[in-house]
Amino acid sequence: MEPLLTLDGIVKTFTQKRGGKRDVQAVAGVSLTVGRGETVGLVGESGCGKSTLARLALKLIEPTAGRIVFDGEDITARHGRAMLPVRRRMQAVFQDPLASLNSRMTIAEILREPFDTHGIKLGAALQPRIRELLSFVGMENTDTTKLPPQFSGGQLQRIAIARALALEPDIIVADEPTSALDPSIQAQIVNLLLFIQRQRQISYVIISHDLDVIGHVADRIAVMYLGTIIEQGPAAAIMGSPWHPYTQALLSAAPTLAARRNPEWKRIVLTGDPPNPANVPTGCRFHPRCHLARDVCRQVEPPLRPSEDGGRLIACHLAPEETAEKGRWIGQARLGMPAAATA
Amino acid sequence: MILSVRDLSIGFRRIGGDLPAVDKISFDVREGETFVIIGESGSGKSLTGMSIAGLQPATSVTSGSIRFKERELLNRPDAELRRMRGREIGLIYQDPLGSLNPVWPVGDQIAEALRAHGLASGAAAARRAVEMLDRVRIPDPARVATAYPHEISGGMRQRAMIAMALIAGPSLLIADEPTTALDVTIKAQMLELLAELQREMALTIILITHDMGVVAEVADRILVMYAGRVAEIGDADAIMRTPSHPYTAALMTSAMISEAEPKQQLNAIVGVAPGLGSFPDGCHFHPRCPLAQDDCRSFVPPLRRLGDVALACHHPVGSDTALMAEA
Numbered sequence: 001m002e003p004l005l006t007l008d009g010i011v012k013t014f015t016q017k018r019g020g021k022r023d024v025q026a027v028a029g030v031s032l033t034v035g036r037g038e039t040v041g042l043v044g045e046s047g048c049g050k051s052t053l054a055r056l057a058l059k060l061i062e063p064t065a066g067r068i069v070f071d072g073e074d075i076t077a078r079h080g081r082a083m084l085p086v087r088r089r090m091q092a093v094f095q096d097p098l099a100s101l102n103s104r105m106t107i108a109e110i111l112r113e114p115f116d117t118h119g120i121k122l123g124a125a126l127q128p129r130i131r132e133l134l135s136f137v138g139m140e141n142t143d144t145t146k147l148p149p150q151f152s153g154g155q156l157q158r159i160a161i162a163r164a165l166a167l168e169p170d171i172i173v174a175d176e177p178t179s180a181l182d183p184s185i186q187a188q189i190v191n192l193l194l195f196i197q198r199q200r201q202i203s204y205v206i207i208s209h210d211l212d213v214i215g216h217v218a219d220r221i222a223v224m225y226l227g228t229i230i231e232q233g234p235a236a237a238i239m240g241s242p243w244h245p246y247t248q249a250l251l252s253a254a255p256t257l258a259a260r261r262n263p264e265w266k267r268i269v270l271t272g273d274p275p276n277p278a279n280v281p282t283g284c285r286f287h288p289r290c291h292l293a294r295d296v297c298r299q300v301e302p303p304l305r306p307s308e309d310g311g312r313l314i315a316c317h318l319a320p321e322e323t324a325e326k327g328r329w330i331g332q333a334r335l336g337m338p339a340a341a342t343a
Numbered sequence: 344m345i346l347s348v349r350d351l352s353i354g355f356r357r358i359g360g361d362l363p364a365v366d367k368i369s370f371d372v373r374e375g376e377t378f379v380i381i382g383e384s385g386s387g388k389s390l391t392g393m394s395i396a397g398l399q400p401a402t403s404v405t406s407g408s409i410r411f412k413e414r415e416l417l418n419r420p421d422a423e424l425r426r427m428r429g430r431e432i433g434l435i436y437q438d439p440l441g442s443l444n445p446v447w448p449v450g451d452q453i454a455e456a457l458r459a460h461g462l463a464s465g466a467a468a469a470r471r472a473v474e475m476l477d478r479v480r481i482p483d484p485a486r487v488a489t490a491y492p493h494e495i496s497g498g499m500r501q502r503a504m505i506a507m508a509l510i511a512g513p514s515l516l517i518a519d520e521p522t523t524a525l526d527v528t529i530k531a532q533m534l535e536l537l538a539e540l541q542r543e544m545a546l547t548i549i550l551i552t553h554d555m556g557v558v559a560e561v562a563d564r565i566l567v568m569y570a571g572r573v574a575e576i577g578d579a580d581a582i583m584r585t586p587s588h589p590y591t592a593a594l595m596t597s598a599m600i601s602e603a604e605p606k607q608q609l610n611a612i613v614g615v616a617p618g619l620g621s622f623p624d625g626c627h628f629h630p631r632c633p634l635a636q637d638d639c640r641s642f643v644p645p646l647r648r649l650g651d652v653a654l655a656c657h658h659p660v661g662s663d664t665a666l667m668a669e670a
Contacts, residue, residue: 045526046497152615153384182383183553183597184590184631187611194606209526212600216609235605253531256601257583260559269535270528273496335602 001035003069004203005057005090005171010066012052016278024278026052028227029066034171039197039204041218041235043211043250045274049227050207054173057205058092059083071170088118091164095176097156101148107134107159108144114166133162136199137192154185161192171203178213186213193217211254215239223247226275226285229304233312240331243312243319246286248330255334265333284317292318345515345547346372346395351407351417353390353399355619361404362620365390366571369407369646372515377541377548377561379579381594382568383616384553391568392517392551396432397424411515430460433508437520439500443492443507450476450488453507460511475506478543480536498529502536509544516541519551534560555598559583567591570617570627577652587649587659589632626657634658 012027027049034040042050055061059068059075068076075086094100101110111130115122122129134142137158148156157177164172177193178186190213197204208214214221215235222232223244231244242248252268259265270289275281284302287293296317304315316323349369354361365387372378382388393399395409397416409416411432416424428434436442444452453475454468463471469488476484479502492500501521508516518537522530538561541548550561558565562579567588575588586592593612603609614631617623623630629639636658644655 045528152618154615182616183555184383184593184612185615187597187600187609188613190600191608191611194608211527216600216603216605219606250527253527254556257555257559257595257598258602260556261580261583267531269531271532273498273529274526 001038003033004036004038004071005034005205006067006069007032007053007057008067008069010053010056010068011064012049012056012061013064022278025227025280026277027056027063028280030224030227030229032222032229032232034203034205036170037197037201037203038220039206039218041214041221042205042207042224043209043214043221044224045209045250047226047274047277048224049277050224051175053224054092054175054205054207058090058173059086060092084118088167089170091167091169091172093157093160093164093172093174093177095180097153097160097180098148100160101156101163103148106145106147107142107151110148110159111144111163111166114163118167120167129166133166134159136165136196137162138188152185153181154188157181157185157189158192161189161196165196165200168200169202171205173205173207175207176209177206179208179210190217211239211251223250226280227277228285228315229313230286230315231312232304233307237311239334241324241327242330243307243314243323243327244286244316245290245292245318245323248323248327249289251334252330259334268330284315292322344371345374345412346549347408347410348391348395349408349410351391351394351409352405353387353394354404355400355402356404357620363622364403364571364619365394366622367407368566368568368571368573370566370573370576372547372549373564374514374547375541375545376563377550378564378566379550379552379558379562380566380568381552381555381558385570385616385618386568387571388551388553388568389519392519392549395549396428396434396517397421398428398434426460429456429508429511429513430462431513431515433511433513433516435501435504435508435516435518435521437523439497439504440492442504443500445492448489448491449495449503453488453503453510456507456511462511471510472506475510476503479503479506479509479540481506497525498532501525501529501533505536505540509540509546512544514545515547515549517549517551520553521550522557523552523554530557537561555594559598567594570622572627573646573653573655574628575652575654575656576646577654581651585661587652587661588628588654588656589634589658589660590628592660593631626655634660 008031010027010030014024014026016022016024030053044050056063070086112126139158178189206217218235221235221238222229225246231247242251249268249270272289281288283299284297287297302315302317304313307314350367352367353365354363380388394405405417450472453472457463457468473484473488476487481487481499481502487495522533565579565582566576567574569590574590586595596610612631625641626639626644629635638657644657646653646655
């Protein structure tokens with residue numbers, strides 16, 4: 001697949017101002033490529049750096065180290081006006097549409113803003129274009145003189161997606177696009193994102209803590225933990241047989257309805273809280289919560305390496321030898337299928 | 344029956360007529376069960392839960408009956424309800440930071456529940472607060488008792504709130520979206536903890552949520568609410584295996600994304616739930632319902648019995664209406 005967006009060794013360090021100046025590495029060396037027309041899903045708990053990574057990819061914030069290449073061009077050092085042609089081609093959708101749309105602008109103003117920002121003069125073609133965008137996201141017959149607070153969350157997310165599509169981008173980065181929505185609306189937005197991709201062949205980076213949504217929309221999944229990617233591969237491989245003990249715990253925490261109703265089913269419960277990036281453990285970052293952890297895990301940080309079969313990238317000293325069988329079991333148990341082996 | 348709700352209506356006073364938010368709902372909660380109220384924003388699920396604890400907004404008008412252990416709770420004097428809250432009915436909310444006092448150590452806040460009910464005071468209350476923190480599996484409870492809410496993690500705050508809700512020994516716990524804002528791993532911890540505490544303390548739990556996954560895991564019986572009314576109510580297995588109300592069926596589809604063919608369109612229902620004051624005529628769900636017919640647009644469907652469940656629908660999913668009998 002032709003690469004569209006490449007993140008290469010991205011590091012982002014924030015300096016904590018309170019409680020004694022301390023550096024917090026929110027993203028600690030992440031490399032990730034998004035192909036043309038591909039959907040990459042980023043999953044992980046709060047504080048794992050997934051949203052920071054999205055903002056870095058969009059160049060809303062600057063990386064401390066590393067390179068960002070968009071369509072063959074290094075855009076790491078591009079700023080201000082020099083970024084405009086690139087911005088036009090990469091757009092964002094956020095979790096809370098009411099917060100991401102200016103509530104004092106009418107829907108018509110919100111949807112013309114991208115054209116104004118990029119100096120595109122449509123004249124008489126503007127209103128039909130706005131109608132077309134709204135109808136594309138399933139909002140035909142919308143009164144465009146209304147303000148955002150007059151719409152529901154699901155409707156606003158459609159409007160936010162219409163705005164993101166206005167300039168026909170090559171990629172949309174969506175940070176928790178369905179998390180704030182009611183369940184019957186989540187499915188609508190998932191459908192819309194899939195429909196848009198089929199119509200326009202655009203790429204997505206979709207960030208979510210909802211593994212069901214990620215598993216459904218993503219071609220490839222990257223699992224983040226404390227600022228690093230710990231497992232990455234085709235969606236079917238990650239969902240069907242996770243190798244990293246952390247990926248396994250995440251999948252086990254959110255099984256299907258059938259599995260949850262099954263009294264035999266038992267999840268892996270991770271003890272402790274999501275880790276704090278201000279306090280990174282030595283060795284493998286996950287070792288304090290890992291039930292397999294041993295000396296090597298406490299001392300040596302495992303590199304993200306390709307698996308022997310080339311099917312995925314994995315950062316675990318013990319994978320796949322000690323983890324693959326359990327991963328297969330979790331993949332099946334999660335779908336409520338009879339367990340092939342014991343955990 | 345620990346709780347019986349009959350024809351509960353909750354409305355908001357407006358010039359030109361009250362706005363109905365909850366419209367004549369009835370249900371029973373059995374002792375020791377986990378009863379889940381599921382619904383979307385605006386369904387009235389939280390209002391219903393809060394009214395059981397006497398915490399509906401002051402601007403609301405309620406009618407009907409809420410009987411808890413044979414005593415009527417609705418429109419009781421505040422002082423009486425305050426005595427019951429904590430002592431007999433415990434409450435936990437979605438946002439633990441918002442329900443803990445930021446300038447008061449966690450242990451003192453938990454002990455306060457004992458002092459307020461005259462169950463213990465001084466050092467005895469403080470000691471029992473630490474014990475309660477231990478019971479909700481907080482490591483190093485003595486240290487956490489002296490910490491301020493902002494000094495402990497989100498997951499710990501959630502546990503501290505549960506400790507506060509349970510320390511005075513209530514028999515009914517109302518949990519309003521207790522896992523919604525949490526990471527999946529922490530959500531899993533919380534569900535396990537609630538299940539353990541339910542066993543240890545013989546609790547009846549009313550859980551209010553929009554998360555079908557949570558429902559699947561803990562529910563004995565389910566009340567599905569839509570736009571202020573009961574859509575379907577009954578045994579959780581029966582409802583989840585064969586949802587009869589088209590709205591329940593839609594919720595199930597949304598919750599079963601993991602079983603759908605990847606990257607294919609999901610079977611989603613159209614439209615959005617109506618807001619307060621814009622409930623349609625007839626069945627409130629009819630504008631979004633794939634099975635709606637003329638009668639749905641004009642007549643409110645009564646709650647009828649169908650096997651192990653009761654539902655309010657003129658044309659249930661995959662069944663012949665002629666087989667239905669009045670409940």
